[in-house]
Every structure is written in C-alpha cells, then in structure tokens.
Amino acid sequence: AQTVTQSQPEMSVQEAETVTLSCTYDTSENNYYLFWYKQPPSRQMILVIRQEAYKQQNATENRFSVNFQKAAKSFSLKISDSQLGDTAMYFCAFWRTSYDKVIFGPGTSLSVIP
C-alpha cells in the first residue's frame, strides 16, 4: 500500500524568505504522480504543483518549485519569496493510475510571519 509522510507538522518563515516543506512516500510503482495542495484557513484546497514520476526535470510554478528524488522517494516543496498569502496547510499527495484514489499526507501548517 502507498503511504505519504510529512514529518514537519508546523513551520514558520519570515516574509520574503525561502522555506522548504518535506514529503516522503512509499510505493512499489514506477509510474505515478505527486502533488502539493494548499488549504488556506477556511478556504478551498487548491493545487499548487504536480510532478510526473517519469519526468526527471523538477516542476516549477512561479515561486513554487519541487525537488523530486525518485530513488529516495522524496518530494519537497520550496516556496521562494514567501508572502503572507502563503499561510496555509500544505498537503503532499500521491496518485498511482487513472481512476485510483489520491493519497494525502497529514499536512504541514505553514505560517508566514510579517
């Protein structure tokens, strides 16, 4: 069975600084997708970034980038130039194949401090 672990329950970062959120996962599959989702306080969960396991190049979306280490089964999220609006719960998620369930990690609560 696939599992997703986020070892940092809470993190904080100063505004304009860079922070990295960690995620590890366990799978015997070779083809899968990884995601980071953001859930702001009392607001909808939204997709931040996705990574296809067959792609070696790390995904980047504006200030958000990932460090995907397939052999180590590690998938960290780097947020550059942190903004107050980045304050949220961040969930790492794993998806194996079409129409299969998405497995979420327990989340990391990120606070951006002015």
Next chain:
Amino acid sequence: ETGVTQSPTHLIKTRGQQVTLRCSSQSGHNTVSWYQQALGQGPQFIFQYYREEENGRGNFPPRFSGLQFPNYSSELNVNALELDDSALYLCASSSPLAGAEGEQYFGPGTRLTVT
C-alpha cells in the same frame, strides 16, 4: 467555467440520524471523489464515482454510500451517524483530459457536526 460546489456548508445532526451531502462537479469533469477530513488531518478517500459507477472505495463502512447522476453531480449519504463522523467532507472532481491526470479540483466542503 463553474467550479466545484457543495451543499450545505454546515450541518448539525444527532447520533443515529442520516445525512445527505451534495456536490456539483466542475464543468467537463466526469469523475467525482469524496474525502473525509478530520480536524488537523489530511483528507481520507471515501470513494470515487466515474460515469455514475463507483470506481474505488477507501476504508469506510457500508453506511457511507453515494450516487453520481448523469450530469456528473454526486451525493454522499451517511446512515446511522456516529460522533466520529464529525468532519469536513470534501468533494473533488477531476478532468478526463490528458495533462491533468490525477489533479483534484476541490469544493469548499461541508462541515458536519454529530452530537
């Protein structure tokens, strides 16, 4: 393009009662998944519907059931409510298009409180 909507926003029920939660998927999305999110935890997969058929189920008892309609909207039904069913219930739809595999588009959720 209309996003995922859920109703009601909040709900208070008594233990033993039954509840129905509703979800309208994003336009063009034919797959709907339901998740239970307890306070301070990640979403837990309940089940998924694809073209009106249940397509996968998580570790939830049979008193959790669902439906998907021809317009791809969906319902989650929970019978014999227990205190531990208190949670945020999230609906997510996903696109059949290539390049968006696995991406979940979430609704705002229904906060269910069982007393």
